[in-house]
Amino acid sequence: MRPFSNPARIAVHKDEEVYPYYAGFSRLFAEDAVKWATSGDREKLVLDPWNGSGTTTRIASQLGISSIGFDLNPVMVLVAKAEQLDPAEAPVLLPLASRIVKTVRKSSLQDAREPLNVLFDETTSKDIVALARSIWIHVVPGSLLKTRGKLLFTSDSIAPLAGIYFVALFNSTRRFLRSLATSNPTWLRMPSRAEEKIHVPRKQILDAFISEVRRIKVNIASRAPLDKSQVARLALADSRSLPLQAESVDAIVTSPPYCTRLDYGRATMPELLILESMGVANYGDARRQLMGAATAKKPTQKIPLGPTCEELLKGIKNHPSKASSTYYFQSHLAYFNDLASSITEIGRVLTPGGRMCMVAQDSYYKELHNDLPKIIIEIARNNGIAAIESFEYKKSKSMCGINKVSQVYRSVRTPIEMAILFSKE
Numbered sequence: 001m002r003p004f005s006n007p008a009r010i011a012v013h014k015d016e017e018v019y020p021y022y023a024g025f026s027r028l029f030a031e032d033a034v035k036w037a038t039s040g041d042r043e044k045l046v047l048d049p050w051n052g053s054g055t056t057t058r059i060a061s062q063l064g065i066s067s068i069g070f071d072l073n074p075v076m077v078l079v080a081k082a083e084q085l086d087p088a089e090a091p092v093l094l095p096l097a098s099r100i101v102k103t104v105r106k107s108s109l110q111d112a113r114e115p116l117n118v119l120f121d122e123t124t125s126k127d128i129v130a131l132a133r134s135i136w137i138h139v140v141p142g143s144l145l146k147t148r149g150k151l152l153f154t155s156d157s158i159a160p161l162a163g164i165y166f167v168a169l170f171n172s173t174r175r176f177l178r179s180l181a182t183s184n185p186t187w188l189r190m191p192s193r194a195e196e197k198i199h200v201p202r203k204q205i206l207d208a209f210i211s212e213v214r215r216i217k218v219n220i221a222s223r224a225p226l227d228k229s230q231v232a233r234l235a236l237a238d239s240r241s242l243p244l245q246a247e248s249v250d251a252i253v254t255s256p257p258y259c260t261r262l263d264y265g266r267a268t269m270p271e272l273l274i275l276e277s278m279g280v281a282n283y284g285d286a287r288r289q290l291m292g293a294a295t296a297k298k299p300t301q302k303i304p305l306g307p308t309c310e311e312l313l314k315g316i317k318n319h320p321s322k323a324s325s326t327y328y329f330q331s332h333l334a335y336f337n338d339l340a341s342s343i344t345e346i347g348r349v350l351t352p353g354g355r356m357c358m359v360a361q362d363s364y365y366k367e368l369h370n371d372l373p374k375i376i377i378e379i380a381r382n383n384g385i386a387a388i389e390s391f392e393y394k395k396s397k398s399m400c401g402i403n404k405v406s407q408v409y410r411s412v413r414t415p416i417e418m419a420i421l422f423s424k425e
């Protein structure tokens with residue numbers, strides 16, 4: 001029997017969403033998954049170790065279930081925080097946004113290296129950063145104002161308003177970058193000459209920010225209320241070493257980073273550069289650390305990956321095409337090692353009898369089938385987590401399908417997105 005009632009599309013770019021530049025699973029799907037994983041028991045604790053735009057944690061808060069959402073990309077932690085705003089708080093959004101805009105000071109910083117300069121001209125970069133600083137001053141409590149780094153992404157006292165205003169700034173900044181768009185929506189063209197850098201008058205930057213807050217407010221106001229007794233804990237953390245005690249989580253609803261050379265860091269470059277200007281993130285570091293990064297390091301340790309994965313890796317290593325035996329073999333090996341370390345961590349933190357719903361999509365390397373759902377099932381089995389059922393969802397416009405190289409093979413073999421249900425022995 002199919003345990004879910006909603007045949008929802010999973011990986012869609014959610015144009016009407018708070019942060020539309022990201023594919024995640026739908027709220028309908030997450031609702032079914034969280035209900036199934038917790039058996040509807042509101043006392044249970046749900047984890048999403050790759051929380052992305054925070055759909056799992058949003059739905060858990062809506063259902064009155066405590067949750068934890070981790071992501072290694074600081075941008076996504078802020079997006080997930082924004083998702084935690086209760087509709088009852090929507091009316092404060094615009095008045096506070098006006099105050100943020102009115103108190104923007106012209107940046108006095110004479111920084112020679114302004115990170116946003118790679119995309120915008122100097123004045124525009126400074127104006128965007130000045131707005132970011134004004135947001136910081138208004139949404140971060142006094143005692144935390146001088147703090148930098150991880151606090152922004154861990155302190156509950158500055159969520160979720162901080163998330164909303166940063167996301168409004170991210171979205172409005174994105175709109176100015178349309179002329180740098182490529183056919184791959186996750187990839188912007190870098191201006192090669194100074195004249196190509198984007199210039200936006202200060203007033204336009206501030207107006208765009210306000211209009212984005214207005215759009216988000218409408219979106220949030222139309223949502224189901226949150227159960228405030230159950231707060232989501234959202235933090236910057238690595239799925240390969242979860243900051244949780246053994247057997248401390250009852251249920252997991254998640255979707256791992258895709259294995260199609262999708263560069264999650266590069267996909268959020270403008271946002272990371274804004275945070276870098278604020279001194280709270282570093283684009284290069286974030287990009288290198290995220291799983292599936294093109295800049296993946298050579299893995300140092302060999303973890304059991306299961307027969308399907310070993311077979312695929314052998315196929316890539318022996319493939320006659322250029323760089324298959326070197327770069328592509330190494331980057332796939334690094335991805336699968338990271339995936340296996342993360343699943344080992346999941347096995348450690350899940351309580352015995354705990355349930356997990358994981359969404360994964362297959363892909364192709366050249367003509368070789370990368371059956372990620374099957375690989376995950378085999379790695380999970382090695383970690384005492386048994387697959388009890390899996391089912392396919394309707395194909396959707398996913399981030400994975402964007403990769404042009406893979407599409408040559410995709411035209412004949414449509415990728416399949418699977419929801420896999422597990423239980424820990």
Ligand SMILES: C[S@@+](CC[C@H](N)C(=O)[O-])C[C@H]1O[C@@H](n2cnc3c(N)ncnc32)[C@H](O)[C@@H]1O
Pocket residue numbers: 023024025026049050051052053054055056070071072073076237238239240254255256257258264289290291292
């Ligand atoms: C497929 S997405 C998750 C989508 C999410 N289910 C949603 O609905 O938005 C995978 C996420 O994993 C994050 N990620 C990549 N490497 C990570 C790591 N080592 N630890 C934690 N998160 C990581 C990426 O930043 C990305 O947001």
